[in-house]
Amino acid sequence: MAAPNQPKTEGLTFRRFKEGQSRKDRRLSEWIFQGDESHKCPEYVLSTPPCQGSCPSGEDIRGWLNIVRGIEKPTGGMGWQEYAFRRLTDANPFPAVMGRVCPAPCEKGCNRNMVEDHVGINSVEHFIGNWALEHKLGFGEPGPDTGKKVAIVGGGPAGLAAAYQLRRKGHAVTIFDEHAELGGMMRYGIPGFRTPREVLDGEIQRILDLGVEVRLNTRVGRDVTLEQLDKDYDAIFFAMGAQSGRTLPVPGSDAPNCVTAMAFLRAFNEGRLQYVGKRVVVIGGGDTSIDVATVARRLGNITKINESDRPEYVLQGHVAHDVAAVSAREGAEVILISRATIDKMNANKAEVEHALAEGIEIRGGVTPVEVIKGPDGRATHLRVAEFEMVNGETKIKPGTETDIPADLIVSAIGQAVDFTGLEELNNGKGLMSADKFYRVPGKEKWFVGGDVLRPHLLTTAIGHAAIAVDGMDAYLRGQELEKRPKVDVRHFDEVRKWIESGHEYREVHGYYEGTSFDKGILHNFEDRSQKYIIPANELFLGHFPYTPRNKRKEIILTAEQALGNFQERLLPLSEQETVAEAKRCMSCGLCFECDNCVIYCPQTAVFKVPKKDNPTTGRYVDTDYTKCIGCHICADVCPTGYIKMGMGE
Structure with a gap:
């Protein structure tokens, strides 16, 4: 029942018994x-609360929420903002980035969902990350020098998180990355209107300030051999990521204007891609496909285009668009094709709603059948059809085929690892293998983490790095690798x-x-806490009254407003709202x-x-x-x- 002074909110407030039920x-x-x-x-x-148990990077979420709300008091003369930042970044050095783009599995696990709505964990993290950047907080001094050197192959979220944790333990670190800038998928896979570059740069610089050596534009397997790294370093951490896209597995997908999402997003994030064709078709259903579609909607089309300026030439790295032509832009028609129905798509639901609001058409429940080419070999249409699954195989429903006009077709159906020059690392499945300590089998000084191990979330890559670094640290100190706890996260x-x-x-x-x-x-x-996650039925949920979530404001754009708009859409909570939201945490356990x-x-x-x-x-x-x-x-x-x-x- 609702409390006497509280309006009844069916389906929102906690009720132990339904009408007529009793113990x-x-x-x-x-x-x-x-x-x-x-x-x-x-x-x-x-x-352990389920938010922490659900966090792939293993943050002590309850801990830093309790600091924000004033339950756990800061020490050493710190304000609560810095104290919360220190606790949060013990596991994750990217709070401002992850507070914006992480799909927040912690919020899905939150026990407060049994009362009315989850705690806005991401929004509190967003505020803490912003506050730390605005007040120029660093990570302090690295740990005492151990005399050991570690090579990190890849400067994305896993590689940078590993560098951070290794320097805290006193090991020297050199990152080898083939790109001109660090960040990996955070820079080259996520659009700047979701991750502002000054935010990303600030959080990366904090790690570099710990004394991390970086060698950019250097590909291991081409510019430096794996054998040389193995000789020169005491351990190696492989974090190459999965920055190659998967092409459509249908006839005609070799058309020059049929490209992968990874190539598309990298060209955009490097500033080379300034506009797309009149009609863009994206195939996917996850967050990457939404990113591609919303970027295409913003870039738009130009009325007059030279043959050499077609998007596929830019995506293949041959040319870069002339920025001066941007003024002649007009809207592009963007269609997203998904095998899943819209309500079953893996993409973040809020991002799906944004895409629809911006005029992006989403067709769910259909699958690509063929890329139709014109006389010049370029794709002109994508043929799709309804289907059903029979014994695990896709069966096309006859008579349901439809041809969708397309000037550019973008495949966002998955990612792949480029093992060129490092073929020996490929486990035959396009990935690397590892044991429970993220050590490469048969290679005691080689460790691995991130998408090269299992393509997943940015936060998952950060969690891989932390566990791998614990293993590397034990190896470098000549210690046995200890058994990992059942609940393998940071604990209060x-x-x-x-x-x-x-x-x-x-x-x-x-x-x-x-x-x-x-x-x-x-x-x-x-x-x-290292073996038990407390469920909602062990709490006294009747203590918690209905308290609406303090939601961040989001800028919703129309189709016309989206064109050329690359401003951040997600606005942080105020300090007062942040504290109020943290107070909604039930501090489970x-x-x-x-x-x-x-x-x-x-x-x-x-x-x-x-x-x-x-x-x-x-x-x-x-x-x-x-x-x-x-x-x-x-x-x-x-x-x-x-x-x-x-x-x-």
Whole structure:
């Protein structure tokens, strides 16, 4: 039911029971009044929230949200903005970029979805990243020099993240990249109106300032041999990415004006491609296809074009468009073809809505059949048809074929790795192989991460790099590679916070009687965060009232407004909105100081830690076990699931 002073919002607020339902598994009197028979008492159990468990780069999301909202207090004289930045970038050195373009699997996993709507994690990250750039925050000094050198092949998100983590551990790093600038897919695959170049450059420079050596316009396998790297460096990290596109697997796709999305986006991001044909057809369904379509809509067409200025010549690298001709632009007709229906496309739903608003036509549920060529060999139409899947094979429905006119056809159906000069690394499937530590099998000093391992998200590449660097660091120090935790992300460190806030700490080995009086230990605390993700049904969701999400403002363009508009569309939250949004976080698996356990304890056994005893995050309350009768009420009313009944188990 809705609270008396709150309007009912069916489908938005949390309800444990639907109309007419009740708890039938246990009599209420047994549940409440016979609790004094329990041999259990509350213990404090740290778990991983599903946002962190869903984050491929492994950020301590709950941690930096709690810093923003004011639960975890900064140390060392920092403001909360810098403290949150330090916590966030422990895993991900690109908060301003990822806060803009990451599709946010963390938000899909957020337990707040069971109340009304997820926490806007990306929007808070966006604000933190912007604040750090505006205030010129750096990463400080690198770790103590180890005397070891690591070569990184590829300067994209995985390579740069690996360089960052390696320098923090004190290893020397040299990045080899075949492009004129660093960034990989962040620069050459994502349009500037989604990732402003000054933002990307600022976040890359912070990494370089740690003392990273860079060799640009240098392709390993052509300008320097793999054998030379293996000889000169103590370890190698392969992060070449997958920056080659896949051509359409249909007859006629060898037409010169039938190109890949990777070639299209790279030419645009390098400034060579200034306009496209009158009619552009994009085949895909993911975020890349949306990027291609929206770029094509912005570039538009020009009325008079020389043969040598056709887009395919630019995409093949032969020429670059004359910028002066841009003034003669007019809108291009852009059609996106997807095998999936519009509602089932993999692309971000907001990006799909943007594309439709900008006048891009999307035809779902059809598949390419053939590229129709004219007498000059150029594509004139793309033939598509409805289909059905029979035993895993595509079967065309006869009579459903349609020819779509096209001056330029762009295939955005996948990415591929260019192994030219590095053929020995190809595992036969167009990728590289690795073990669970991201080490190349049979090569103890070779590690790998990013799209060359498995084409996926930018945040996935960043996560690969962090795990691979842990393995490289152990190898370089002559240590055994430790088993990775089941929940392999950054975790809130209760012990570190305990010591950081001025407490003494000693480890307890063997049997030890439970006590609330020994101040040298974290009494009755258990850290399950490396093996357990806390689900929504272990929280007291009734504590959280309906609170609408603070959404970032987005600039929605019409078809006419999109032409020639390359301005950023996503606007950050204000500081006040950012804090308010962080406060929507339910801090799953960690105390956020709501006082429920103190208020509802009938024995006054649960109490706030006196200020003189210096309370800290996660240790805001304490339990007097001489008073506790094991009634479990504190655990029942704990919104975050941080209190569990134990000790007797």
